Amino acid sequence: MYVAVKGGETAIAHSLDLVADKRRGDRSVAELSLEQIDQQLGLAVDRVMTEGSCYDRGLAALAIKQARGDLVEAIFLLRAYRTTLPRFGTSQPLDTSRMVAERRISSTFKDVPGGQVLGPTYDYTHRLLDFSLAVAGEREVAPTAPADTALALPRVGDILENEGMLEPAPSADGKPGDLTREPLALPAARPLRLQNLARGDEGFLLALGYSTQRGYGNNHPFVGEIRFGSVPVSFVPEELGFAIEIAEIDVTECDMVNQFAGSHDVPPQFTRGYGLAFGHAERKAMAMALVDRALRAEELSETATSPAQDEEFVLAHSDNVEASGFVQHLKLPHYVDFQSELVVVRALREEAEARNSCGVTPALQASLARAAE
Amino acid sequence: MPDTSLPDTSLRDSAYNYAYLDEQTKRMIRRAILKAVAVPGYQVPFGGREMPLPYGWGTGGIQVTAAIIGRDDTLKVIDQGADDTTNAVSIRRFFARVADVATTTRTEDATVIQTRHRVPETPLSDGQILVFQVPIPEPLRMLEPRETETRTLHALREYGVMQVSLYESIARHGRIAKTYNYPVLVNGRYIMSPSPIPKFDNPKLDRSPALQLYGAGREKRIYAVPPHTPVKSLDFDDHPFEIETWSECCALCGSRDSFLDEMIVDDAGKRLFVCSDTDYCERRR
Numbered sequence: 275m276y277v278a279v280k281g282g283e284t285a286i287a288h289s290l291d292l293v294a295d296k297r298r299g300d301r302s303v304a305e306l307s308l309e310q311i312d313q314q315l316g317l318a319v320d321r322v323m324t325e326g327s328c329y330d331r332g333l334a335a336l337a338i339k340q341a342r343g344d345l346v347e348a349i350f351l352l353r354a355y356r357t358t359l360p361r362f363g364t365s366q367p368l369d370t371s372r373m374v375a376e377r378r379i380s381s382t383f384k385d386v387p388g389g390q391v392l393g394p395t396y397d398y399t400h401r402l403l404d405f406s407l408a409v410a411g412e413r414e415v416a417p418t419a420p421a422d423t424a425l426a427l428p429r430v431g432d433i434l435e436n437e438g439m440l441e442p443a444p445s446a447d448g449k450p451g452d453l454t455r456e457p458l459a460l461p462a463a464r465p466l467r468l469q470n471l472a473r474g475d476e477g478f479l480l481a482l483g484y485s486t487q488r489g490y491g492n493n494h495p496f497v498g499e500i501r502f503g504s505v506p507v508s509f510v511p512e513e514l515g516f517a518i519e520i521a522e523i524d525v526t527e528c529d530m531v532n533q534f535a536g537s538h539d540v541p542p543q544f545t546r547g548y549g550l551a552f553g554h555a556e557r558k559a560m561a562m563a564l565v566d567r568a569l570r571a572e573e574l575s576e577t578a579t580s581p582a583q584d585e586e587f588v589l590a591h592s593d594n595v596e597a598s599g600f601v602q603h604l605k606l607p608h609y610v611d612f613q614s615e616l617v618v619v620r621a622l623r624e625e626a627e628a629r630n631s632c633g634v635t636p637a638l639q640a641s642l643a644r645a646a647e
Numbered sequence: 648m649p650d651t652s653l654p655d656t657s658l659r660d661s662a663y664n665y666a667y668l669d670e671q672t673k674r675m676i677r678r679a680i681l682k683a684v685a686v687p688g689y690q691v692p693f694g695g696r697e698m699p700l701p702y703g704w705g706t707g708g709i710q711v712t713a714a715i716i717g718r719d720d721t722l723k724v725i726d727q728g729a730d731d732t733t734n735a736v737s738i739r740r741f742f743a744r745v746a747d748v749a750t751t752t753r754t755e756d757a758t759v760i761q762t763r764h765r766v767p768e769t770p771l772s773d774g775q776i777l778v779f780q781v782p783i784p785e786p787l788r789m790l791e792p793r794e795t796e797t798r799t800l801h802a803l804r805e806y807g808v809m810q811v812s813l814y815e816s817i818a819r820h821g822r823i824a825k826t827y828n829y830p831v832l833v834n835g836r837y838i839m840s841p842s843p844i845p846k847f848d849n850p851k852l853d854r855s856p857a858l859q860l861y862g863a864g865r866e867k868r869i870y871a872v873p874p875h876t877p878v879k880s881l882d883f884d885d886h887p888f889e890i891e892t893w894s895e896c897c898a899l900c901g902s903r904d905s906f907l908d909e910m911i912v913d914d915a916g917k918r919l920f921v922c923s924d925t926d927y928c929e930r931r932r
Contacts (some may be wrong), residue, residue, distance in 0.1 A: 282733035286740075353697040358663065457692040457867035460795050586793050596702050596865045600782070603703025606734050610727045610764045610923055613909055614826035614845040617891045622820055 293566050297342050320553025321345055321525075325594065326352030327454065329475050336628075350595045358456065364449075366508040366517055370527050375503035377554075380430045382496045383532060388427040389611050393502065394554075403508075427472035430499040430516035431529040431546065440498075440531060440544045460586055464568055467569055467589060468562075472550060474592030476558045482582040483564030491568045491580035495547065502526045502554050526551045530563035537575040544576060551574050666713040671855040673694060676714035676869070680860060683871035688833030689801070690784050691769040695867035705738060706864030708761050708780035712742065715776065715860070716759055721749045723757035728765035728906065732929035735763075752926050764827075768905045769926040771857035773874065779842040782864040784870060786830045786840040806838050809881065817886055826891070832879045833872055841878075847890045847906045852878040895920040898929035 298305065311321055313333045322334040326349045334352055341347035377393025380386050394399075404538040434440035450465035458470065471479060488491055504524050508517040530547035533542075547567025549559035581587055591597060674696070679693035698706040716722065726735040729914055730752040738761060739750055751757050754769040761778040766778065771777060787797045790808050800806070809830055816824045829846035833839045841852055842861060852859065852872060859872040872878060882888040898904045898919050905927060907920040922928035 282731060282736035283740075286737060327847040348879065350697070350701065354699045358667075358669070360669070454696075456694045459692070561867075586795065590794070595697065599702025599706075600865055602701065603782070606704065606763075607727050607732055608764070608843075609908055610845055610906065611827040611843050613907070613923075614847070614891055616909065617893075618822075618824055618826045621822075622686060622824065625821065 288562050297309065297340070306339055308332060308335040308339065311338050312400070317554060318343070318348075320343055320551070320555050321476060321558070322348045322352055323421070324552040324558060325349045325473055325475065326356065328352050328356040334402055344600050346594050350598070353595055361455075363509065363512075365607075367506065368505050368525065370505055370525070371432075372499065373427060373501055373503040373525075373527075374423050374625050375501050377425055377503070378499065378501040378514065380497065380499045382434075382498050382530065386430050386499075387433070388425065394477075395503060407433055427501065429529060431531070432533065434498065434544065438543065439539075441534075441546060443548075444570075458589060460589070462585060462589060464566075464570070464573075467585070468548065468550075468566060470589045470592055471562045471565055474562070475562065475594035475597065476555075477563050478592055478594070479561040479596075480557060482588060483561035486568050486582045491571065491578070491583045492556060493545075493547070493564075495564055495567065496531045497560070498529040498531035498546075500526065500556055500559065502529045502556070512617045524553050526553065526555050526559045528556070528559035528563045530560070530567055532567050534574060574579075654761050661776075662877060663745050666716050666922075668710065668713045668740070669697065672756070673714045676710055678709065679869045680714065680871065683860070683869050684858070684873050685916060686837075687872050687876050688837030688839040688870060690868040691872045692865075693867055693869050695864045697798070698864065700737070700741065702865040703782065704734060705761070705763055705780035707862030707866075707869070708763070708778045709738060709862075709865060711778050711860050711862035712759060712761050713746070715778075716742070716746055716748055718747050720758045721756055722726075723751050723754065723760045724762075724925075725760065725765060725767065725924075725926075726763040727908070728767070729925040731925060737787040746862075753930075754926055764845075765906070766844055766851045767924060768922070768924040770851075771855055773856045775857040777855075777857050777859050779844075779859065779861040781840065781842045781861045782865075783828075784840055784861065784866050784868040786828075786838050801837060804836070809838055813881060813883070817883070823833050823882065823886060830864070830881050832881060834876050839878075845891060845906060846880065846888070849878070849880045849888070849900075850890065854878070867889075893920060897922045897928060900928045902928065902931060 298418055313330050315338065318338055319331050319334045321344055322337055322624040323329050323331065326334065330336070333355065334348070337351040338345065340351055375393075377591045378388065380390065385606070387642060430544045431440055431443070435442055444464055450469070451459075451463070453466065453469050453473070458466065462470070485523060487495075502524070504522045506519045507521040507523055509520045530549070531544045532547055534545040536542035540592035545567065547563040547565075547570075549562030551558045551562070551565065565582055565588060568580070569585055569588060571578040571583040576583075578584060656922050666673070668676070675694055679691045683689065683691045695707065695710060698709055700706055700709060712722070722739065723730065724735045724739045724742075727733040728734065742748055743750065754767040755772065757775065759776045759778060759781070760767065763780045768776065785797050786792070787800060787846060788814055791797050791800065800808070811824050813825070816822070825846070827845045828840055829844045829849055831849060832851065833840050841849060854875050854877060855872070856874050856897065858874055863869070863872045880888040891906070893907050895907065897905060897907060899921050901920055905922045905924055908923045910919045910921065911917070912919050
């Protein structure tokens with residue numbers, strides 16, 4: 275028939291085949307293994323785990339492979355799998371002061387207890403394309419000091435807090451909500467906001483965090499501390515009644531220290547913005563910390579004037595799986611609605627034409643007719 | 648027309664629970680549906696899940712269907728009124744894969760009809776359930792973007808802002824220029840978005856013998872219109888509600904009473920009009 279968009283069954287089947295074919299690409303090139311993605315595209319795996327809300331390097335690597343490197347699509351794949359998994363319970367809160375840190379820096383103090391540990395960072399690389407990477411070859415193993423697993427790393431924020439210069443971490447009452455099980459209720463408590471931001475799109479949060487630095491809700495931030503490394507995850511099984519360690523996961527944590535002039539009840543002190551991401555994701559953790567602080571405007575009696583301070587705006591639009599879906603659904607057929615629009619726009623144009631040709635509007639014509647009667 | 652029959656439905660994917668969602672989730676959705684039926688037109692928040700289809704593709708409708716469907720049901724899925732549009736095919740395939748359910752294209756044979764953007768031309772009857780896919784459940788959203796505000800407006804039945812917007816349309820265009828997603832008042836209480844169906848379909852919602860369920864996945868809302876509930880399209884005494892009309896008739900079945908799709912058939916822009924409801928059209932030929 276003449277209607278190309280109808281008759282989907284076979285077309286869809288062929289389309290699926292084509293996607294699979296494109297995914298594999300040139301058959302003379304070796305196929306990617308999940309181990310290769312995990313090891314050599316590790317930061318992509320980190321992002322997919324963070325925004326996919328699921329810590330599983332293998333599944334994230336699989337999602338990246340299936341999505342042909344489209345990370346937002348990979349995040350969607352991982353989320354859709356995650357939602358089918360049974361829920362055994364909730365882990366104990368992570369204690370990041372027990373982190374075995376690979377990297378740990380503070381920009382507020384020259385030295386801190388535990389020391390500054392630069393670790394693997396792009397910060398001081400020169401962004402010159404390294405053409406030696408274009409060919410496969412043996413790479414040297416970098417020397418590392420043995421990790422001191424017994425060393426407790428006090429958080430810079432806690433040191434400032436003990437002095438009274440930094441507010442205590444805002445406490446949350448009761449059990450935190452779960453955005454993956456319950457719809458977002460507004461206004462949201464901070465745990466829910468942080469959960470939303472942790473799952474939120476890195477690019478969106480980056481732009482919002484950036485906007486606060488350019489004057490749209492500035493909070494004069496300093497990086498109190500960024501740390502990256504592995505932390506143990508503890509869980510209390512009901513039948514045991516005490517906590518056992520079930521895993522170690524890599525996380526990046528950012529404690530942002532922001533200026534605060536004080537309010538009616540509170541003397542001037544620094545305030546916190548907090549960011550946490552799976553794996554090594556400093557850009558994400560920092561952007562999250564900036565936006566978290568911006569969203570605390572109301573709580574700290576600041577006037578909320580900027581997008582980053584607007585809870586509804588930020589939380590409702592941060593999720594890239596939702597955003598990507600709704601933007602792209604415009605590809606679906608809309609011809610019924612468009613037809614309705616055609617009908618009314620044509621009618622309006624006819625009226626306008628009639629009006630222009632005789633200088634009398636239909637409404638005026640009608641009232642003239644009524645007057646004549 | 649292409650063959651829209653499904654592959655053997657006994658090939659259910661056993662890796663997933665019946666109808667994909669786990670039973671706890673289905674129960675949660677059913678509770679939301681019951682509440683929605685008890686308060687017609689009220690948007691009930693529910694814990695919408697990520698589905699294996701993207702947001703915007705009908706995840707709300709799919710979750711509602713998955714929560715209510717059983718092996719004795721007969722499912723019909725339409726998009727733009729047609730059983731054979733790509734998305735309708737895709738959703739029907741999904742349920743064929745995860746639920747043992749018979750499918751049909753015949754409106755009167757279906758117990759559950761999931762739809763995007765249309766209400767079938769064939770009148771519905773007792774016991775049928777019409778499941779709508781809803782992109783933006785909040786009828787006041789384009790007038791007031793804040794959820795906290797719109798919930799208050801609904802609670803207080805403060806709908807002046809909607810009447811004003813319709814009045815403004817009359818002032819600007821000489822008529823209410825809203826053509827789809829035309830707001831309705833349900834049971835004299837809640838203003839409701841009928842989903843982006845053309846206003847042509849609005850009268851079919853009024854006192855329909857079928858149960859209407861509306862699912863919005865991304866926005867995580869479910870609402871409902873129970874059978875035989877009054878559904879009034881908003882209007883003014885001097886500007887009564889009107890539906891679209893065509894001077895043409897369907898080129899295939901000759902119908903003058905159905906919603907017509909317009910197609911451009913050659914480079915000169917020649918147009919052809921055919922029924923949007925493929926089941927209705929085919930059986931009239």
